[in-house]
Amino acid sequence: MIAINEIFYSIQGESSFAGLRTVFVRTAGCHLRCTYCDTKYSYGPGEKMSIDELILIIESHQAKHVCLTGGEPLLQKEALPLMSRLCDLGYHVSLETSGDLSCKDVDPRVLRVIDVKTPDSGAADRFHKDNLNLQGVNIEFKFVICSEEDFYWAEEFVDQNHLSNTYSVLYSPSFGEIDAKWLANKILNEKSNARLHLQQHKYIWSPETRGV
């Protein structure tokens, strides 16, 4: 059984799957408390569901993409077999995770979108070093940038760990806190190797909604 906060169908707003029709499975619970968290409602216990029950709901939406998000999905051990089962069924699966838990046991067919928490998130000391040694191409490191200090911290982290040689590196402006144009210019002027990453759903709908 896995504790679920919500399941919904919308346009993926993030990662290299951005723009695609996706079923989102939001697990319940998170052990972090990032300053900019926009899913505080997921902290509660949620509703327990079996993998079979989840798959029936996912199938009803007739989408090829499924995103497992949270909260923190990897807090629940059933998240691993759920992702593998979805891959076996032919779904393109992505995982959004805080970076604080190891992704080494996640099925390599899954697109792993791994946060690297910056100092202004309040959780910069919570990165699991295992995540720097993952194999495969389906790995994206995402930094939510809240300030100029965060930008330079991220640049140093990427540089020290040679992230952009092997993985996609995404810089996302903290919505409502950092202007996307400012971050775009910063990436240009500093010749950063990061990809500007906007949360499309927040520009299409209001930050509190996400489509149907």
Ligand code: SF4
């Ligand atoms: S890891 Fe994600 S869900 Fe957890 S507190 Fe941070 S932003 Fe919120």
